[in-house]
Amino acid sequence: MLNVLLIESDLDNTLLENSIKDIGYQCLKIKYGPAVLALIKDITPDALIFNLDTPSKKLLADLKALNDQSPLPVIMFVNDTTTDIINQVIKADISAFIVDGLQGNRINTIINVAIARFKHQQALKYALEEACVKLEDRKQIDRAKAILIKTQNFTEHEAYHTLRKLAMDRNITLGEMAKNVVAMSELFK
Incomplete structure (x- = not known):
């Protein structure tokens, strides 16, 4: 109810x-x-x-x-x-x-449409937030790969697989690992 x-x-x-x-x-x-x-x-x-x-x-x-x-x-x-x-x-x-x-006879329809619209808007907001997080992760991964390529002379493929292995070993997402690599490189500047 x-x-x-x-x-x-x-x-x-x-x-x-x-x-x-x-x-x-x-x-x-x-x-x-x-x-x-x-x-x-x-x-x-x-x-x-x-x-x-x-x-x-x-x-x-x-x-x-x-x-x-x-x-x-x-x-x-x-x-x-x-x-x-x-x-x-x-x-x-x-x-x-x-x-x-x-008008009393329209109340049920108005409430149902409003709730459906609300749920749709919430789903859109969630999808947008999720897309923004993925885009930010993608940017961080690209930056981390560039750092590994420059500092370790890795190929792009090697840099990606190194990031992925480090993330799996630490049980964190690839995006989090990339942020850590970027943060560490900025520390040593």
Whole structure:
């Protein structure tokens, strides 16, 4: 069962809360205020849903920071917005941003699409981080090979196999071994 934290500016409005509960999700509803982010960290919900008139720039900046530390799907229903707010929403990685469109029969679809989009974004971020690490490792390996070629008169093939053997003997990755060789060569400069 999905744990949803519903944050609303008007606690008297029960449409969204009832719709979430009707779907079968567990819903905790709180009033929007300055302590919201601390509560989010304490409660650790599976998804956040905001129902606000207009999100503040501070809230969007805080959500961006929260998303960088512990990402979760964020759905935001608002009554009014500006182009500047929309740009900040995109930067904050809000999973779904619905302007003036709160209808009970659409809530389930909106939540499901937002969660799917969130998972897709997280997969893309992970793949990008992994590619960056591999690229950095590749650069370090090339630098380490160049050092071995220059200092030990190895061929490129010999340098690579030497790095690989050293990495295997030490039970570390080839990238880590390459970083060690580069660091050692800089030490002796």
